[in-house]
Amino acid sequence: MNERNDEKLRELLRSAVAAVADTELKQDLWPRMLRKLDEQTIRASWLDWALIALVSVWFFLFPEVIPAMLYHL
Amino acid sequence: MELLERFAQGELEAFETLFRQFQGEVFGWIIRIVRDPGVAEDLTVETFWRIYRSRSRFDPARSFGAWARRIATNAAIDYLKSVRPEVLLTENQAQVVPPNPGVQWDIRDRVEQAFTHLPAKLQVVARLALIEEQPYEEIAGALGISVGAVKSRVFRAVRLLRRKLKRLGVEP
Numbered sequence: 001m002n003e004r005n006d007e008k009l010r011e012l013l014r015s016a017v018a019a020v021a022d023t024e025l026k027q028d029l030w031p032r033m034l035r036k037l038d039e040q041t042i043r044a045s046w047l048d049w050a051l052i053a054l055v056s057v058w059f060f061l062f063p064e065v066i067p068a069m070l071y072h073l
Numbered sequence: 074m075e076l077l078e079r080f081a082q083g084e085l086e087a088f089e090t091l092f093r094q095f096q097g098e099v100f101g102w103i104i105r106i107v108r109d110p111g112v113a114e115d116l117t118v119e120t121f122w123r124i125y126r127s128r129s130r131f132d133p134a135r136s137f138g139a140w141a142r143r144i145a146t147n148a149a150i151d152y153l154k155s156v157r158p159e160v161l162l163t164e165n166q167a168q169v170v171p172p173n174p175g176v177q178w179d180i181r182d183r184v185e186q187a188f189t190h191l192p193a194k195l196q197v198v199a200r201l202a203l204i205e206e207q208p209y210e211e212i213a214g215a216l217g218i219s220v221g222a223v224k225s226r227v228f229r230a231v232r233l234l235r236r237k238l239k240r241l242g243v244e245p
Binding site for chain 2: 005006008009010011012013014016017018019020023024025026027028029030032033036037040
């Protein structure tokens, strides 16, 4: 009984919602990929610069931490 | 050096070759899940971005296509989790192929509504297995789970769909 009900439901789903017929990609996405790669690279370098700036300020304000930092590297 | 090894070492040219080779396949898989060409294009780029970021973890001895499909499926699941069902419903209604003309539009809408309210992981399995009729082995590979787990998710999805459709006044 349950199996028959399941099959009826599956039939209803298949008849109500069609499978996607056109699965072909219409354009080359490489230019978009390149843009995304560039954006992420720029974003990463900004973050790097911000971190460098932060660490530099920290070293300037507390120069005594430099030897300790070098020791732990 | 082989293409996949060059890619794993971060060579952009190797990545471009793989991108051009697999972008159609990845798009074709994603559109079956999200059913919207624009979203599928965005998610294809997102998939390859994730692929590029984790290139050092890729084992060149394994299949690139299977790895890409798994990442694509995860990207699609993340997308389904991030949007409200109402938005999905509008996007899915824009699909190009009309369903069986024998089925009334309001029933079709209610079935779509029931689908979009499924949890993302069940929705993916239900669409691929019940609508797209993809083999269970392929679905299992794309989700990184066993065929038994796919069957179990289909079973749970069917049970939830039946309950939801009943509430919406549709009884098969």
